Amino acid sequence: MQPNVVSLISIGRHPQSGRARRAEQDGRGVELGLKLAGEKLSVLHVGNPEEPVLRQYAGMGLPAMTVLKQDETADAVPALSDYLQQEKIDIVLTGVRSESGESSGMVPYLLAEKLGWPVVARVADIVSIKDGVAEVLLALPRGQRRSVTVKLPFIASVDNAAAPARQSAFGPGQRVRMESVNTHGEVDQIRVDWQEAPAKPRPKRLKTVKAKTAADRFKAATAKPQGGSGKVMKNESAAEKAKAIFDLLIEENVIR
Amino acid sequence: MVIDWLPSILIVVLLALGVIGALRRISLWRAGQPEKVNLIAGLMAMPGRYLNDLHHVVERDKYMSRTHVATAGGFVLSMVLVIAVYVFHVEQKIVTWLLLGALVLMLCGAFFVFKRRLNPPSRLSKGPWMRLPKSLITFALTFIVLTLPVAGVLPEGFGGVLLTLILSVGVIVGLGELLFGMGWGGPMKHAFAGALHLAFHRRPERFGGGRSTGLKPAQLGGESHGVAKPSDFKWNQLLGFDACVQCGKCEAMCPAFAAGQPLNPKKLIQDMVVGLAGGTDAKYAGSPHPVRKTGKEPGKEVGHAKGGANNIITAGLIEADTLWSCTTCRACVEECPMMIEHVDAIVDMRRFLTMEKGDTPNKGSEVLENIIATDNPNGYAPSSRTNWSADQNLPVMKEKKQADVLFWVSDGAFDMRSQRILRSFVKLMKAANVDVAILGDEERDSGDLARRLGDDATFQSLAKRNLATLSQYSFKKIVTTDPHAYHCLRNEYADFDTEGALKGVEVLHHTTFLNQLVQAGALKLDTFKGGKVTYHDPCYLGRYNGEYDAPRDLLRSLGIEVAEMERSRFRSRCCGGGGGAPITDIPGERRIADMRMEDVTATGAELVAVGCQQCTAMLEGVVEPRPEVKDIAEILAGQLIEEVH
Numbered sequence: 001m002q003p004n005v006v007s008l009i010s011i012g013r014h015p016q017s018g019r020a021r022r023a024e025q026d027g028r029g030v031e032l033g034l035k036l037a038g039e040k041l042s043v044l045h046v047g048n049p050e051e052p053v054l055r056q057y058a059g060m061g062l063p064a065m066t067v068l069k070q071d072e073t074a075d076a077v078p079a080l081s082d083y084l085q086q087e088k089i090d091i092v093l094t095g096v097r098s099e100s101g102e103s104s105g106m107v108p109y110l111l112a113e114k115l116g117w118p119v120v121a122r123v124a125d126i127v128s129i130k131d132g133v134a135e136v137l138l139a140l141p142r143g144q145r146r147s148v149t150v151k152l153p154f155i156a157s158v159d160n161a162a163a164p165a166r167q168s169a170f171g172p173g174q175r176v177r178m179e180s181v182n183t184h185g186e187v188d189q190i191r192v193d194w195q196e197a198p199a200k201p202r203p204k205r206l207k208t209v210k211a212k213t214a215a216d217r218f219k220a221a222t223a224k225p226q227g228g229s230g231k232v233m234k235n236e237s238a239a240e241k242a243k244a245i246f247d248l249l250i251e252e253n254v255i256r
Numbered sequence: 257m258v259i260d261w262l263p264s265i266l267i268v269v270l271l272a273l274g275v276i277g278a279l280r281r282i283s284l285w286r287a288g289q290p291e292k293v294n295l296i297a298g299l300m301a302m303p304g305r306y307l308n309d310l311h312h313v314v315e316r317d318k319y320m321s322r323t324h325v326a327t328a329g330g331f332v333l334s335m336v337l338v339i340a341v342y343v344f345h346v347e348q349k350i351v352t353w354l355l356l357g358a359l360v361l362m363l364c365g366a367f368f369v370f371k372r373r374l375n376p377p378s379r380l381s382k383g384p385w386m387r388l389p390k391s392l393i394t395f396a397l398t399f400i401v402l403t404l405p406v407a408g409v410l411p412e413g414f415g416g417v418l419l420t421l422i423l424s425v426g427v428i429v430g431l432g433e434l435l436f437g438m439g440w441g442g443p444m445k446h447a448f449a450g451a452l453h454l455a456f457h458r459r460p461e462r463f464g465g466g467r468s469t470g471l472k473p474a475q476l477g478g479e480s481h482g483v484a485k486p487s488d489f490k491w492n493q494l495l496g497f498d499a500c501v502q503c504g505k506c507e508a509m510c511p512a513f514a515a516g517q518p519l520n521p522k523k524l525i526q527d528m529v530v531g532l533a534g535g536t537d538a539k540y541a542g543s544p545h546p547v548r549k550t551g552k553e554p555g556k557e558v559g560h561a562k563g564g565a566n567n568i569i570t571a572g573l574i575e576a577d578t579l580w581s582c583t584t585c586r587a588c589v590e591e592c593p594m595m596i597e598h599v600d601a602i603v604d605m606r607r608f609l610t611m612e613k614g615d616t617p618n619k620g621s622e623v624l625e626n627i628i629a630t631d632n633p634n635g636y637a638p639s640s641r642t643n644w645s646a647d648q649n650l651p652v653m654k655e656k657k658q659a660d661v662l663f664w665v666s667d668g669a670f671d672m673r674s675q676r677i678l679r680s681f682v683k684l685m686k687a688a689n690v691d692v693a694i695l696g697d698e699e700r701d702s703g704d705l706a707r708r709l710g711d712d713a714t715f716q717s718l719a720k721r722n723l724a725t726l727s728q729y730s731f732k733k734i735v736t737t738d739p740h741a742y743h744c745l746r747n748e749y750a751d752f753d754t755e756g757a758l759k760g761v762e763v764l765h766h767t768t769f770l771n772q773l774v775q776a777g778a779l780k781l782d783t784f785k786g787g788k789v790t791y792h793d794p795c796y797l798g799r800y801n802g803e804y805d806a807p808r809d810l811l812r813s814l815g816i817e818v819a820e821m822e823r824s825r826f827r828s829r830c831c832g833g834g835g836g837a838p839i840t841d842i843p844g845e846r847r848i849a850d851m852r853m854e855d856v857t858a859t860g861a862e863l864v865a866v867g868c869q870q871c872t873a874m875l876e877g878v879v880e881p882r883p884e885v886k887d888i889a890e891i892l893a894g895q896l897i898e899e900v901h
Binding site: 014016017019021022056059060061166167168169170171172174175 | 476477479480481610611612613614615616620621624625628629630631635636637638711713714
């Protein structure tokens with residue numbers, strides 16, 4: 001049985017030119033969707049159906065895509081959750097965070113909350129789907145993977161470690177069937193009130209490299225970070241856990 | 257007597273069969289897409305094109321040109337007279353003697369064809385082509401003996417029944433090859449298809465010494481892009497494939513073939529013939545597309561390729577890698593005596609792979625995506641395009657609005673090696689007080705790479721946006737150090753220039769422009785005192801634009817006598833850097849740049865002068881020890897006598 005898979009796509013932004021493009025992670029989401037569902041993959045976008053970047057996604061060989069038409073100022077989540085509730089869907093694929101707009105990375109979580117589905121964050125691959133259970137590989141830092149099984153339906157955010165999006169071809173992109181659905185958007189007032197400014201690079205914690213030899217440096221660059229100072233609290237009371245977090249924040253000078 | 261009517265009947269029957277075959281062949285070409293040609297003017301121009309343009313190419317091989325004139329001339333003349341004498345029974349003595357003369361001429365020619373076929377070079381196809389000289393000799397000898405009694409040299413009825421039988425067999429063999437074979441796909445097909453190909457050539461500008469090298473724009477929109485099936489070619493392209501004589505001149509010149517990459521231009525054209533006629537390539541008797549010894553897979557050898565007019569070409573007829581091996585250097589087109597357009601066909605098929613299948617190999621996909629998102633192939637920030645000239649004090653068009661010369665910087669702006677060429681050129685222009693400006697960050701990739709990789713949509717978009725920028729400013733000349741951008745601006749942008757942004761503008765390569773400056777005495781140059789120097793002709797400057805002399809004149813102005821390579825000027829070997837070949841990077845036995853560097857080394861030169869940043873990069877990529885590689889602008893800048901104020 002082929003699962004019903006929906007890939008959510010957004011308008012990306014090229015880091016060098018700032019120009020609209022097929023978003024890196026969403027492209028991988030479509031690629032993974034094509035692997036799971038082939039031509040039956042549904043691709044969903046909220047926004048302007050005239051946006052030319054959508055054709056870059058379609059150029060991956062999509063016969064059709066659905067656009068929930070709404071204004072730029074409107075919130076995408078209500079429209080999405082309304083639409084997804086109507087359909088019978090097994091897996092929703094999103095990027096981890098969008099390259100434009102709020103870029104909060106909250107869409108999968110907000111959707112999951114509304115739909116009452118689990119979220120599987122940072123997926124590298126979905127290996128198999130059998131009897132309503134999917135075997136999923138999660139991407140961990142430094143190329144590590146964790147294998148988990150998840151019951152359908154679920155929402156997965158696709159990590160950069162997933163297979164890269166295939167080449168986008170001009171012809172199929174031009175011929176895609178755009179199914180535009182009108183939605184009543186709620187204006188996202190918080191987003192509208194935001195002011196955008198070019199990002200400043202975040203200050204980085206200085207790392208003193210103690211390694212003396214090239215081999216040590218190589219190890220330092222590649223080895224799994226040794227937590228050491230971390231501590232796992234499972235059985236303590238909530239107050240104790242909160243206290244531990246509070247202490248850490250003071251120690252790290254986050255709050256004074 | 258039996259001999260009186262037998263030849264006439266045989267001639268008429270074979271002539272009729274030949275015509276039927278020819279009509280069938282024409283119907284095969286008509287499966288292609290419509291393309292407007294001028295039927296009458298084309299046919300009228302055909303003999304001139306044959307005698308002038310085609311013969312000009314064949315004349316490079318004196319032995320073959322004389323042989324062909326004798327054989328073909330003798331045959332055409334004798335065929336006309338044979339019909340006159342044997343079908344219409346013109347019995348004047350002078351006509352029969354003329355016929356004898358024509359036949360003897362043809363016999364001589366056929367003898368030399370035969371002689372060359374005794375020990376044929378590997379580039380020639382064997383198979384039916386080995387039979388051809390024998391058929392030609394049979395034809396000529398048969399009709400000579402047949403005509404001797406008619407001319408009154410021998411008595412009527414000489415030789416009796418036995419000779420009659422032998423001669424009848426001769427008539428069937430000779431005319432079978434020449435008339436029947438012409439229509440039904442034998443080696444003589446080349447005469448019939450070739451003549452029509454000359455008449456209805458897709459680039460008539462090439463005749464009469466002209467040049468037409470810009471690719472034709474792809475039609476965007478619709479159900480498919482590019483050429484997927486043989487029937488997607490224009491009908492006169494199909495006709496062109498059929499004109500091939502399998503001489504293998506293209507094979508001998510092709511850099512990809514020599515490097516062992518899976519492309520043999522001759523086989524490619526024969527594959528197209530298989531495609532248009534349907535069937536397999538089992539009858540092909542020439543060199544195959546090279547197969548790498550390590551990765552030999554079954555099904556790649558001759559005999560396994562299958563095709564039909566409506567079958568997808570890359571599904572069974574040829575491998576996609578064959579198409580991606582081409583560097584678009586045009587050596588094959590330049591060399592082809594039938595003036596077949598290999599590069600057009602290859603790019604047409606690449607367009608399908610890129611724009612429909614999304615299947616550009618290796619870095620192709622990444623590079624195209626970068627070009628779309630950042631207007632340069634490596635994905636650099638468009639706002640950093642002018643960084644190279646931070647210390648050059650170059651005026652930007654946005655502020656200056658007009659200048660004599662617009663310097664088209666090209667994507668070399670992002671590459672540190674190419675920047676040395678750019679700086680040298682700016683130094684020379686400043687020394688000559690040229691009124692120059694650049695577009696700065698407003699410039700975009702010329703689209704050359706996208707177009708050769710088959711993405712004509714991106715090329716057209718870039719061309720239109722570049723033209724829109726250019727139309728805002730006024731200038732008399734565009735000069736560029738990149739022959740690829742030069743070719744696009746000069747030969748390919750005109751198709752999209754609706755605003756007339758380049759109207760009346762002279763597009764020049766920097767070597768041409770510098771040569772003008774030197775000739776006008778605007779640059780004072782010291783004599784070059786280094787060692788021996790050779791010059792590498794970039795394909796897009798030489799074969800694409802015919803500029804062979806300006807770079808050599810410049811070197812001469814420094815007192816350099818260029819030690820020419822064996823393959824130079826129109827026969828220059830590609831550096832391997834064109835047509836997106838470094839991007840698609842199809843593996844072969846060796847690298848094209850290494851072979852070119854061997855050509856350089858063979859002259860004993862210590863320095864190879866180049867006129868292209870791409871060639872510079874490719875040749876400098878060859879491991880040392882090797883001769884030094886420098887752009888002509890760099891050599892000139894080194895010899896510049898700067899006035900001290």
